[in-house]
Amino acid sequence: MNFSYLTPNLVTGFLSVLLGLVIIYLIPSQLEQPVLIFGQSSAETDPELFPGIVAVLLIIFGFYTAIFDRKALIFNSWPEISKDSIKNVSITILCITLYSILFEKLGFVISSSFLILFIGNFLGSVRFTSLLIIAIIFPLSVFSLFVSVMHVFLPAFPFYEIRIGNFLLM
């Protein structure tokens, strides 16, 4: 498996050039054209100028990195990642993705509790009961802190108008 010439810098450089080309391709379709005001363009600079500059920069530096820094010795090695780390990190990423989707639907408190429970348990070396308690108390306190004290909003419980006596949870 002699891929030793495929250093990260080479790949990065290549991707950079690719990105630059993609941008150039996208420019015509993705830029809103300025409206004319009394015959003069309302935009001071051509809207294609800056995206164009960025694309050119990406291409130039991409080439530079790919060609000149290809064999650089520092900051240029593929990271050594064990299978374990990959597993841990992927599970975590999956969790937080789910969390961000469920954040609004299930409400802050419930989704946070689940997250804490799951990841805390996953990380290990904790007693389940204390984890459970923290998983419930912490989101609740952050919630009341943010909402009632600071009047900033976090999505509440998913049920419409939960009340506890006179106490309204929005």
Next chain:
Amino acid sequence: MFESFLNSFPLLFSGGSFLSVLSAICIGLLIGLFVGALPGLTTLMAMAIVLPISFFMEPLIGIPFLIGVYKGGIFGGSIPAILVGLPGTGASVATTFDGPPLTRLGKGRKALETALYSSVIGDLSSDFVTILLIGPIALVALLIGPPELAAILFLSILIISSTSNGSVGKNMIMLAVGLLLALIGQDPIGALSRFTFDIFELRAGIPLLPMLIGLFAIPEILLNIENKSKNFIKSKLNLNKEEKLTWNEFKKLRKTIFRSTVIGTSIGMIPGVGQVVAAFVGYAAAKNASKHPERFGKGELEGIAAPEAANNAVNGPTLVPLLTLGIPGDNITAILLGAFVAHGLRPGPQLMNEQGSLIFAIMLCMIIANVLFLIIGYFTIPIFSKVVSIKKSYLLPLTIVFAFAGSFVFRHNPADLYFLVIFGVFGYILRKLSFDVTPLVMAFILAPPLEYAFGQTMSLGNENVLMYLLYEKPIATFILCVTPLITWKLWQRSKKLRQVAAETTEDIRNNN
């Protein structure tokens, strides 16, 4: 003017109201500290919320109250930055470079104290300078028009990018990617959509705070999770006795703090640049001047002192355009303007003439606020540093919840959480591949004002921009000419450092 200054003392200290002023400042500081420590809750938001309360107080109590919130908030943001790598505000991002490593080494309290002392010294010094030089500083504000600002911002991006770790090519790619990300959304001048792919959420552009939290905090968390079982057993060992900052260590930081204060004060005088830039430039300058730049990012106390002193030193001069010309330089000064106006005071040239002593009294309050801040900070730091002594298995998920809550309340937009996750993963990959994200962040933050100032310059230059710059705007021309020289010098230096590092690596390899 000098008379007003002298008259401010009796105004401030007379009667029993001084005590109320002090307590107002204290409460403000505590609120600011608290809010700053909660990521996602910006100082700006906090000031906007307590603003109505200040309406019903006297101006000499209400305005120092708000100033207290402001100052507390800036330091507050450094607390989560140091302890868990969560930048509380944009200005604390540079503190996340050396903060978490120090905490991991058990030096969390030292780091917090360094941040506190640097912030206070930077702030105090710049307040003194402001009071003494208020006239000249106001003149500077009027001299800096769009062309000058564009030139300065351009120079800042280059300085910060050329002192970053890693290869030039990679840094420049990061810079370009940062520019690209800044493009997404509406352009600053005409509000024309760019690269939004018809997704409405992208129309407002990429939100800053979720992106920062994603790029800096999440990779930190993921890195911790990589080796889950090994880390967590060890973590309990380090934090039994929290070490305080020793006098010797503090003495070594003197030069860095001085340099950063000068940087911060200068940047504060230029309306439109701001704390974030000051923090990064301070960090870059300290790294550049150090004999061991490779230690930065691994737990170097200088790496905390530099950005902290710089971003606090911005505070004093920033108020000058507001107080002397009535022009708010940024959102925070705009709120202060609102507070003034609600009290029937109209900051501006008229007010300086009519009520100069009141203005100077308020500036004295800024100095008092710093002193109080030192005291409050000193006593609250041990409490904060204890927070991270809980088990990692608890700390990490709680940090994630915090990060998400903070990202959400920034704009109340659920899409921001997706940005958070995307940038989190992106940041993790970049970290693994030894990319330095600083140029990306700098470009992202500075590109919109740069583009705006550039567009204004084009407009002001009528048809012939080159002539306009040369004849009417000598300062801008000067800065533009000096820029390539400075960049070249910095580039040379970092090339030399890289060569040294490469040779060392080569030696190590050969010896194995």
Next chain:
Amino acid sequence: MNNLIKFLIISLLGFLSVISQSQAQYPEKPITMVIPLGPGGSHDLNARVFTSIVPQYLGNAIIVKLVPGASGQTGTAMVAQAKPDGYTLLFTHNYIDQLQQHVKKLPYNPLKDFKAVARMNYSAACMIVRSDSKHKTLKSLFDEAKSSKGKMKLGHSGMWGATMVPMAQILSWAKVQVNLTPFKGGGPSMQGLLSGDVEAILQFPSGINAQGDKVRTLACGAKEKSLGNPPVLSDLGFPGQIGYMDRIILAPAGTPDDRIKILQSALSKLKDDKTFKKFMKRLGENTAYMNGPEYEKVRADKSEKYKDLVKIMTKG
């Protein structure tokens, strides 16, 4: 264990602070008012003033929620999609509400998706120059504009904003071409004027008053006593109202009428409140309240006028 207890106490305290009086009728809980602009602006200030006083008339608080972005579209879209139960309102101005639809593709229809609750006040812009400028009247300004063949520089505070549109209207009425430079808001445009980058700008009286004698007012959109009664544009021949920024409160269409009426009665009581009037005067704003139904007519009317204006401006 220690941490647990701390958290328990904090959350209990948090809960206790939220317990509120039970009210049988609207509003039973605080109302959210979205401002689609950034903090610190005059809108924000106006809102903070009246939300700090209105609870005593309304029976519950109005909480300001700042949702800036995309020239006001983000915040407006948020309210357009919110539940029309009277607990979400929009505090915006006429340019965002009535003009923007003609220059941008919006994901909502302002006139159809929103109902006017009230106009809180209005502000009329004024044309100002530096006090050391040679122009003492509007006419002399226009004369120089004509003779400089479009090279004279004026400034405004943002595309399609509250000073840009009136500026364009004035210039097209006077039939002059100038070089218009954008600035990021009222403050920076004032700075541009003072430093000499531009010759004249439009600004609102509250900002002008702060500058004292550093600037001279050439004309205003409405009578302005605090500035020494400069000539009013309509007296100089300009047709119709100009430079008026109305600050308006809107509710999502479909909000029940009885709830809107409750809001309106509280707001109209507010305008006579002494403290409210005091603060508004300090801000340099008036309290010219206009009721919802009346303002709806203004909305429709201005919307048409802006449509025509945009057509003329963009025809080239």
